[in-house]
Each structure stands twice: as C-alpha cells, then as structure tokens.
C-alpha cells in the first residue's frame with residue numbers, strides 16, 4: 753500500500769523540521785509532501801532543504817496564501833497523479849502525533865474504513881493544553897455540526913486523517929472554497945453522504961508550542977454559516993448537498 757502524507761504549512765519555520773522527522777520515523781515507507789503557500793518566514797526554504805536530503809520528501813510551493821482547503825486539494829491531486837492508495841492529512845505544528853499513523857492506516861487496510869479520523873471527541877480522545885473556552889467552542893461546534901448535518905461523526909473539524917484515495921475521487925471538483933474547519937467538515941460529510949465508512953480513532957491533540965494559529969473568528973464564522981446552510985439545504989432544498997446526502 754502506498755501512502756502520501758500531505759503537510760500544509762504557513763509560517764511553520766520552527767515546527768517543520770521536527771514534524772517531518774517524526775512522520776518519517778513513524779511511517780518510513782510513506783512519501784511526504786509539504787505544501788507551502790510562500791510563507792514569509794522561510795518555511796518553504798527549509799522544506800527544500802529537507803526534500804534535497806530525503807528522496808521520500810517533496811516540496812510544493814504555491815504562490816500565495818490561499819487557505820488550508822486549497823493547499824490540501826493540490827496535495828490530493830498529487831496523490832491521484834502518483835497512484836497512491838491512501839492519503840494523510842496532518843498539521844505541521846505538532847498538534848497531531850505521527851506515532852498514531854500506523855494504527856490509523858491499519859484501519860484503512862485491514863478494516864472497512866474509507867476515512868479514519870484522529871478524533872478528540874470520542875472515548876479515549878482528549879486535548880492537551882487547551883483553555884476552557886477553546887475546548888467549549890470545539891465541542892459545541894462539533895455537536896452542532898453533527899446534529900445539523902445528521903452525521904455520525906463526533907470530530908468533524910479534526911485535521912488529522914487518513915483517506916482511502918478512491919474515497920476522495922470526484923470530491924475535488926465539487927468541494928467549494930471552504931478555508932479551515934469548514935473544509936474538514938465538508939470533506940468528512942461528503943465521504944459519509946456518499947456511503948463511505950468513517951472510523952474515529954481516539955487521539956490526544958496537543959496545543960501547538962511554536963508559531964501562531966491561522967484559525968481565527970472569521971474561519972469559525974464561515975464554518976457556522978456554511979454548516980447551517982448545508983444542513984438546511986440537505987433537509988429542504990434541492991442543492992448539491994441534498995444530492996450528496998441522498999445519492
């Protein structure tokens with residue numbers, strides 16, 4: 753089984769070396785693709801150095817910051833073109849522990865899963881070093897999205913995932929320009945709505961130690977508005993998400 757681990761980066765100069773090192777040690781047989789949006793702090797240059805030293809690591813430079821969703825879609829296109837069986841999403845900031853990847857990938861290869869989500873909000877999952885307010889926003893946002901979209905998934909916003917590449921085919925053309933949490937919600941929901949099997953694997957999510965978050969109030973608001981609109985149109989409308997939900 754061939755796996756591509758996609759690592760989107762924007763201003764992760766302090767984090768990029770350690771995370772690539774940890775990924776390589778956790779899943780040495782997997783290829784790694786860093787997708788950088790011309791980070792002003794030189795993350796892309798460090799990525800070039802890592803790629804020059806390690807044939808399993810590649811670097812993709814994008815001309816400007818265009819959001820997490822766009823970076824991942826380009827990474828997925830590489831997975832399709834390269835004939836990879838599975839594709840992994842992971843943050844560069846160390847919040848997601850690559851040591852979980854062998855177990856997550858095993859659920860794809862030996863089990864029935866099309867998508868394995870590294871989940872904070874199932875039994876055994878947790879968050880480390882998050883203030884009370886952040887915890888409450890993530891929990892209640894996920895509960896709202898689960899209810900609104902009639903999903904079975906507890907951590908729809910999670911950014912640590914392993915997909916069977918075939919479960920993403922077709923989605924790349926239809927996914928709209930969601931930026932952050934919303935992109936993750938949309939992808940998980942589409943896999944589920946298309947009849948795919950989604951498994952949540954409990955993880956400990958650790959707050960980033962270096963660099964700054966790119967997720968702000970605007971991205972949370974985008975997610976709330978879109979999830980509400982999708983939920984309403986899935987129930988009452990004729991939009992594309994209704995088709996997705998009923999196909």
Ligand SMILES: Nc1nc2c(ncn2[C@@H]2O[C@H](COP(=O)(O)OP(=O)(O)OP(=O)(O)O)[C@@H](O)[C@H]2O)c(=O)[nH]1
Pocket residue numbers: 759760761762763764787788789817818819820823842843844845847911959960964965966967
């Ligand atoms: N290429 C690219 N990567 C991005 C962009 N925005 C965020 N990222 C990366 O996507 C990952 C997730 O972003 P974070 O800022 O860590 O978001 P978060 O995990 O919700 O927020 P924190 O908990 O504060 O870390 C990180 O690896 C970022 O560097 C972007 O516009 N382009």
Ligand SMILES: [Mg+2]
Pocket residue numbers: 843845847960
């Ligand atoms: Mg993060």
